[in-house]
Amino acid sequence: MFVSRVLDANAGISTRTSGWALAAAAFGVAVVVLLVCYWQTVQSLVWVWDHDGTYQYGFLIFPLSVWVAFGLRQRVRTHPPAPSVWGLAAVAALVFVWYVGRLLDVNLAQHFALVALFPALVLACCGWSALRVLAFPLGYLVVFAVPWGDGLVGPLQDITAHFAVRALELTGTPVLLDGREILTPSAVWMVADACSGVKFFIACIALGCLYAYLMYQRWWKQAVFVVLAAVTPVIANGFRVYFTILIGETWGLKYATGTDHLIFGWQFFGAVLVLLLLAGWFFRDPPVAREHPHENGNMPATPRMVVWPVVFALLIVGPAVAAGLSSPAPAEEMPVTAPAVAGWSGPQAAADNWRPTFNGAAGQVKGVYRSDAGSEVVELFHAVYTGNPRRGHTLITYGNRLYDPAQAQILSTASRQVNLTGDRSLRAGELRLSGAAGPRLVWYWYCVDQRCTSSQMLTKLLQAWDVLRGHLLQSAVWAVSSPIGEGGVDQARANLRAFTQMLPATASADPQIGREYVPSGNEP
Structure with a gap:
């Protein structure tokens, strides 16, 4: 539950020791280098959040992840920082993924590499113990900050169309399904991209994961609520399309289309979300105050501290090599003619x-x-x-x-x-x-x-x-x-x-x- 996370955040000693001061400084410098060297990718990621309505929730993911991670800071500092060579390998691999994405102009690869570098930097600068404690906020960041849901639109359209048709059949409305078109006596309804419910689907899963982490201590409760948060928007969107068609068949098309249609959709989704969170509230776990050992801020071994400058160098290498490539010449226009086809x-x-x-x-x-x-x-x-x-x-x-x-x-x-x-x-x-x-x-x-x-x-x-x-x-x-x-x-x-x-x-x-x-x- 949220209260337990707050207790975790306030427990322990607040004095920062020299070992963690150095590790935090190294991580901070690495983040600054990351943002500066990969600024074009940062801008590209923010552009997608801003211009694609499906991913506008992405603006909240970084602040929420930082907020949860900040609440876990005392638990992180109960173990001494131990920079990891495995983190160094992860940084190198992700820089390579970013470079290939830049070389091929694949935005998804660049966005994923940029976001995934944050947990890799935690492992490289602070060690496995910090990564384990911060597993949820870092995993939450990687899963939901990257725009990955475009491939869900088609399958969600198909599920919604079949669900709505089956519901109409059960309630006695004559209906015929043709691909993603729903034919009724009054009109032909198209389950278009905007009707797939992908926006509500991804946003509901993102909220459901955070809610489950804050409200439940038992892993099986967390898993059940996340599954519920994934299934609910799919069923809700099917009912939304069903009710929209039913309204059009019963009272006329003017009540099922236009502004009224949009308002009904947002009101319906809002009500479903409130009911989902209320249902989860009644099964929340009581807050548990955890006692943590004293901070252990011992200095990491000197050989391990070499990882930090190597991390900085690796972060710079990818953009430096990409910038060193000769600028591609404009594509030469080619006269392409349509072929002759026998018959x-x-x-x-x-x-x-x-x-x-x-x-x-x-x-x-x-x-x-x-x-x-x-x-x-x-x-x-x-x-x-x-x-x-x-x-x-x-x-x-x-x-x-x-x-x-x-x-x-x-x-x-x-x-x-x-x-x-x-x-x-x-x-x-x-x-x-x-x-x-x-x-x-x-x-x-x-x-x-x-x-x-x-x-x-x-x-x-x-x-x-x-x-x-x-x-x-x-x-x-x-x-x-x-x-x-x-x-x-x-x-x-x-x-x-x-x-x-x-x-x-x-x-x-x-x-x-x-x-x-x-x-x-x-x-x-």
């Missing part, structure tokens, strides 16, 4: 119904093809990136999308086996979109030199491997799309399958044909 006429100028966005590409093209044997239409998009990934010129990065979210929403995702010419095959991703221009099916894959995949993570790993080997990198995205007409999804899939079977070998990054995309001169 299909085109390419022709594409309409604006489907808008893939890949900024900073060295070259890109978009065209429309029509089947010679019928009226089937397929659109192709292809973008090429050359050289190492760098800010503003990265294949997989925030803002690069296979569709315009202002025009369309994802109904469902899948994976398909795609056969190309020359008996080549690859695994492509599939998006089924719904929007103002009508439903659409998209197949896509990414290629790094001669290796193709639909996984963004694997694409990043392939790029990292080539960069670390010093290999001249070439990466690309291919996407083909067909509108879903009267023939339905199966007909659209058949159109894409017939088109890709005639697609030239460039789509699988054939090394012989792919060389035409390499510009003359040396790439950075």
Whole structure:
């Protein structure tokens, strides 16, 4: 319970001994060096907190972690500081992770390394005993200060859609689920990204972890409450969508959309959160006053103190090496033309119904093809990136999308086996979109030199491997799309399958044909 933490904070002797004074000073200097040398990463992390509504709670994580750690300071000082070589190794590993993230322009890797360096510095400067005592605030910092929840949006959308449909069926409302669209007699409801409840989900887990730590002494109570804090927002969001649709079906759409819809959502989530905390309050553990041994501020052994300057040096090495790299030259623009496809006429100028966005590409093209044997239409998009990934010129990065979210929403995702010419095959991703221009099916894959995949993570790993080997990198995205007409999804899939079977070998990054995309001169 919170009271017990306060008692922990006030217990013991307040006199700071020389050993801990030196350890605290070393940790403070290391934090200052970290913030100064990695200031661009700090700014990037704060920018994400500020501009992405999902992670605005991140502004509270550092102050809360410092507050909890400050309450544990007397327990930390009951053991003498013992700088650890293992902490030194952790700092070196995280600096390397940051460097690779900087080299590949992967913000998540840089953000994780920055935040994870704080517990690594505690271990390096103060030792294992301090790390064990501060395990919760440091772990809390690493888990919740890093923006990691984007991958949860799709699964939460699917869970919410299925939950709401099942609830509507049980209460007698005629309903049909089509991917993430819910069809009722009055309207078609889309469980969009904003309806996934990811904001409430992550924030509720973060609050639940802190609440469980402060209120419970028994580990099983803490675990139960954290699980409850994770399950409750998912169920609550399902009910929220269910009630929204039910209100629209019963009293009219004007009461279920617009401002009233937003107000109802926040009021509902607020009420659920209050009920969750009240339920946890009744099962709280009584405060326990812990008695701690006297402080042990003996000086660490002299060889161990060598760890401190080495830590400072390691923190400086990563940014220094990154800054020492020659600034990459602007990407050379490349004329990329859409290929000729046997059995299909085109390419022709594409309409604006489907808008893939890949900024900073060295070259890109978009065209429309029509089947010679019928009226089937397929659109192709292809973008090429050359050289190492760098800010503003990265294949997989925030803002690069296979569709315009202002025009369309994802109904469902899948994976398909795609056969190309020359008996080549690859695994492509599939998006089924719904929007103002009508439903659409998209197949896509990414290629790094001669290796193709639909996984963004694997694409990043392939790029990292080539960069670390010093290999001249070439990466690309291919996407083909067909509108879903009267023939339905199966007909659209058949159109894409017939088109890709005639697609030239460039789509699988054939090394012989792919060389035409390499510009003359040396790439950075």
